[in-house]
Amino acid sequence: MNAIVISAIWGVVMMFSGIFSKNNAVIRGTAVTGLALLIVVNCLELDGTSLFKVNVHGLLYFNSFSLLFNTIAFGSTLLFTLLSGRDMERVGRSTPDYFALIFFILCGVSISSSFNSLLMLFLGIEIMSIPLYILTGTDKRNLKSNEASLKYFLMGSFSTGLMLMGIALIYGAKGGFGLDVIRFGTTELTPMISAGLLLLLVSMSFKVSAAPFHFWTPDVYDGAPTVFTSFMATVIKAAGFIAFLRLFDDAFGDLHPKWQLIVAVVTAATLVIGNITAVFQQSVKRMLAYSSIAQAGFMMFALVALNETGKQGLLFYTAAYSVATIGVFAVLIKMKDYTFEGFNGLAKRQPVLAATTAVFLLSLAGIPGTAGFMAKFYMLTAAVSNGHVLWLVIVGILCAAISVYYYFRVIQAMYFKDGEAQVAEVSGTFKFLLVVMAAIVVLLGIFPQWLLDKLYFFLI
């Protein structure tokens, strides 16, 4: 509850910050303060201190899983703001509003990570989505941005419609929206429940861009201003997964064997389509869009497996993936040319940028020694230990190998090819932050227990 209330309040604060100060640095500072505050209050709640005594009537359920994810999401947003906040100002003039929207999104994130009723799921996802539609379209003169925004909006509301139909059918069958109500006594796939389940599955797949409902993702990610793509591809996607997992675990956990196969097929399709299409991209931004689909495939392993390892792994995966992706995007924003050729020779001009980007990409590819490896390792472990989906594991492995191809194309361009990479001015702080993030990625890769310990002890 702390995070929900504070993020909503701070969103309002950000709205007004634009009135009281025209100085972007002050606004950014306010945002960073807010994020830090969010992290603090969220940790306080993790610790058992709830600042707001609100009777939620069982609509929300805060456990360490959701709270920990909130911390990860807020932390990623903090990193994102520190790295790319300045670039946000170049998108348009309403910086305070952008920050306000981001805080509202965070409110949605914390709701959809801790919902205990389909009503809250619906509201949380909408609060996340609606500001995002806007952020996608903030580059108002850019047709691509417009298109992305429109497409995202139409697709998003369409999937909301599907989700609502699913919810309605399940309500019809069970007579309640609470996850416990739905779970109670649901051991059979009756027609209404199965139809509802399928519709929910489809709509959630839309939201997390799992194949075959991913087709909006590349255009949207490509068209949105790069700063917001970064945010969208990380925090939002992760939150979508957390909601997805929570829904299917808490409400339909008992039916797991019945829907496992279909989710596994979706996962496999996501992996294959994401990875293979990513190979053919010419623009790094589009490549990252497809790679995010591919990574979504890996995150879905948690859903397929639906065990403790998977849950821990999903949290770890979100952290690893978010940090690395935010880093790559932060560098990408600084590039003049988004094609692979645009990165040619970056290592000579900006060795720090190139090195850190390389680390992030290695992490995304899942090379040991980086957080990405441990994340994938967890996912694979979860899937293997589930035991029913070994074929999916093999698909995952092969796709991970394919993913190396396109991630390494960037590394190749940066290090092995000659060229004049055009880079905008970067400050020392920026570089320092990148190095810190790279260090986080590596350290999490070698000592994952720094995060996992926490997880473990909260989960038990």
Place this chain on the structure above:
Amino acid sequence: MSISEILFYFLSVMALGSALMVIISRNPVHSVLWLIVTFFAISGHYIMMNAQFLGIVNLIVYAGAIMVLFLFVIMLMNLNAETEPKKNKWLRMAGIVAGGCLLLVLVAALKDAEVRTSAVQLVDGDIGLIKQLGSVLFTDYVVPFEISSVLFLSAMVGAVVIGKKGD
């Protein structure tokens, strides 16, 4: 056939027919108007089920505010049957077939739904009255109520950001 059944069939035919007209009409303004008719039919259903509050709110919110906005935008853009983009014939067919298939599948699946024979209470029952709804809304559901204010705020900020001139 009792009067409620007659009403039900009348409203249902009205809703379905006008919904079909929404997607068939070439002229966007006609589509909007047909949609309003649909909303009226649905509101009629609500009132039949004694969900008075929702019935009226449906009219106020959907027909009275949302559809006016739609109409507003369509009129401002001066969209009419001539400017209406036409989809490829085959794609259109495919869309219709897809919709029809989904209908068939869902109906076939729900044909023997577990609650199939349960009755819907029509005239009686007070839960649709504003008093009951209000008291539950402001006690058990006060958290989502407050949260929806965040939703509105963000939509407002968003609409302003998008609609603002100058950049």
Place this chain on the structure above:
Amino acid sequence: MQALTNRAKPVDRKPMTFVERLYLWNIAKGMMITFKHLFKKKATINYPEQTRPFSPVFRGLHVLNRDEQGRERCTACGLCAVACPAEAITMEAAERKQGEENLFREEKYAAKYEINMLRCIFCGLCEEACPKDAIYLSETFAPANYQRKGLIYGKPDLLIPHPIDNPEEYQQALGNRANKQQQEN
């Protein structure tokens, strides 16, 4: 700039206070003003029943005059047409035949005399120009008409009633103004 006169008054441009900006008092004042008018004496005159008195110099519809024996005075000299600034007057002259002496006073007369009332500006110059006192402006209005044609007045419309056959009508048509003039003469 130095003001040449000291008649210019400085405009008070200080911003309005909050209370002033509410306009409440001003609106109320305005409402009161309109309300007071409800009870004021109405300025309307019920026209056909009541008429407003004309001024002594009022110039109305043209009249073609006759002399005491009822003969038309006009000799179709055309001076009125020349004098007319709006060029509203046209006429055709004709020679008086035997036996028409009781109709026309002069040897030449206007066989056709038309005034386009749509053009006429009622300036009275025709009256000034006429050497025979044949035309003068009465105190009546030109009545409305449905067609343009109908507003081109010919002799039947303009000629004054016969003073011997219809003396009352003649007197009435002559009007106050002509009578006054005659009295003065």
Place this chain on the structure above:
Amino acid sequence: MYFTLLAFDWLFMIEKLVLIVGIVSISLVIAMYETWLERKVAAWMQDRRGPSRAGPIGLLQPLADGLKLFMKEEIIPNTSNRLLFILGPCLAMLAAMMTSAVIPWGGNIDFFGRAVSLQIADINIGILYVFAVVSMGVFGIMIGGWASNNKFSLMAALRGASQAISYELPMGLSLIALLMLTGSLKLSVIVGQQLDGVWNVVYQPLGFLIFLICAFAECNRTPFDLPEAENELNFGYHQEYSSMKLGFYLFAEYINMFISSVIMSTLYFGGYDIPFVNDAALAESIGVNLTAGLQALTLFIKTGGFIFFFMWVRWTIPRFRYDQLMNLGWKKMVPLALANMIITAAVILWLKK
């Protein structure tokens, strides 16, 4: 006592039908005479006499006008959208008439032992119903304006719609403050409370003011008559209309004015409450039916006062500019209404303690 559409009580149906016919015709007549009154008031305020030829003091003037409208040629522009062109005025008229269904016109009357309520439908959500219908009224304007296929009509229609939407908001907010006091949305209950107590305007002066201003805007009356701003938009949204279709629009406007006056009297001025008289006692002394008649008369007098006020304002206050209109609506009325609401809530809470 909910909206009993489904039950089959023939007597009840007949009774309601009679009532509906009665109220509709009364509204029509009143609307007719409003046009007369409008012209009269305008004349008076301009030191004129107004219509006076048709009948004594021009009382037959509305009939003559109606006759003229009926006799005029029906012109439907070639480029217009025929169906919608006709639908527009019909909708406007329909929406205007429908509101009267929930208004209590007087106390019960006794009709051969049967208590007949002078209210067509006493539904649970009376005020919301009014709102729903009022918001429908916009469609008439928009459709008509758009179907004319004329720039001026379209502009006027859009103006009208945005104005109506903008002012519905503070209207609703000001009403919420009132509803907090009454605790019911039923108009009969609201009137019933005022019968015995103080009129609501005493508790809610600010709310009443806001409601009044919004009512002006909703009815497109001066100073908010931008949709018909002659000097900017020729004749407004009904520029292309003629004959009775134009008549419908004009009628709808006057009926709207009538209805909003009735609603204002009902909500804030005691409805059919006869002032300074205990209605219940009166009913006992002179009989129910007479009392109901008196009450209805009272209501009409109050309404007439409001109608006069509408006209009075029209001939006093100049028209707003469009941006001023929007500024007033969004930047002044909405916050004011919100403040009113919060203050009312606070006071209620404080008093309850």
Place this chain on the structure above:
Amino acid sequence: MIPVLLIVVPLLSGLAAFFIKQEKGVKTWALLSTVITLVVSLLGLTVLNKAANLHADAEWLPLLGSRFTVGLDGMGQVLCLLTAVAFPIILVATWNSTYKQAHNFYAFMLLSQAGLMGVFLAYDALLFYFFWELALIPAYFLCSIWGGEKRIPVTFKFFVYTFIGSLLMLVGIIYIYLHTPDQSFALDAFYKATLTNKEQGWIFWLFFIAFAIKMPVFPFHTWQPDAYEQSPTAVTMVLSGVMVKMGLFGVIRWLAPVLPMATWLNGDTVALLSVIGMIYASLIAMQQDDLKRLIAYSSIAHMGLMCMAIFVTSEQGMQGVMIQMFNHGVNIIGMWIVVELIERQTGTRKISELGGLAQKAPGLTIMLVIVALANVALPLTNAFIGEFLLFTGVFNSTVSKNSHWFAAAGGITIILSAVYTLNMIQKVFYGNTSSLTASFKDIRFNERLVLGILVIVIVVIGVYPRPFLALTQETVDTILSRMIIKQPS
């Protein structure tokens, strides 16, 4: 203590090397570091070879049951020694080469050494996997930045091959891990894992493909000649001398004892693959005109032999593999050094363009002939010991029914290897000098020193292999015991 040092010294010095910008300085730094590593390795071999010194254990991932367990057994000693020896030799031999961005080059070299050490030392499956990949990444960068014309696609092929393999292995590791009694990645736990035959069967292939790609064994070898050809010679030496041993090591440590049943069942298939690979590689080697490719193919043939020996499982065979792993590393590094020397002076590696070097560079010739003879396993050279043991092992195997056939086929490859090696010596060193070799100068001191050391090692082991055999005896016994105990009688 020793194993930790073996990993940490090159790791830290490698990271430090990134920041030493002078070329001279970084070269010296790298050499110093590798020599220290060598010293540590030798100390571990001789003075400090108590068990307490040779093992280290620390908490790493408590939740997963993975610990930082490293240790040196006999086989580890041999391979660590190989790694420790190879790097200083490589550095000295290529002392005269200059690299753009030298600091990065040497840093990556040292990092890959750390990775290799880690692979050979790890006693924990996850740790093993970690180092396995960690050795790969620096090699990838080394080849891609400093390699030949077609380096980028070729290296990428190499990388993807090995990466796919290792991911498959990861699945295998996870599967076994989940079936260990106490959910742990420790080697012992892996030995205790309970797996059905069917499970063993498919996990075997998951592991084997990873190792086979690394070795490389026949169908998975296609990356290797290209990669060797395109890499800078120093890296080729690392790849062929040390890195391919990772595959063999993996089989011996992680595959055969963990999945004895599957090893036993699939032994023949693998051996057959190895035999096909050997003959195929030898035949191709005979056709090669490029020195590097020739050596590359010969290396495939030798690795095939070792692989075959492991899978037909006998004590001599296993011993032979142990010693031959070291020998092959030493020999092939010697060969590369010679090729490097020739290429640097003449600018070509084509056998047809060379000739008559014996007159111009007698010192070089002598060294090369010895190394080449060792490569074809002439008696008195180290490889003779190894190959002899291998062949006896294969021939006497009780495990495979077809071992005789395998031994015979292996014998053919020995003959073939003699053919192409001697052919190469003859063409390059004897005959008429070509225009390219006319101005050939003999080798310099440092090169002479390096080749000298190698030759000494070759001869010493060839004459007196006992200490080596003694060193690995224990390892061989334990592994065999695991494999045989679990075998059905």
Place this chain on the structure above:
Amino acid sequence: MNIEYYIVLSIALFCIGIAGVLTRRNAIIIFMCIELMLNAVNLLLVAFSKMHHLKGVAANPNAGIEGQLFVFFIMVVAAAEVSVGLAIIVMMYRNTHSVDVNFLNRLKH
């Protein structure tokens, strides 16, 4: 009235909405069809709510009320969505003078 009539009616409305989304290219119409879908859901929810009310009214006088509250929230969200969506559509119209969802695809290289 049996619930199945309402189920069929809602699903039919819902599918008409979906078919509209798939067949039309005008962004506004697509959006309207989405609203139609939401309304179908609302209708179904209200019907279910009344069904559950009938089932559970003996135990709890407010049984089934949450279905109607959900509808209320759907309306809230729909209103918010419309404001944003129309803003986006208008923004696009300003730049392209078209509301054709395929128009922008043609701009792609």
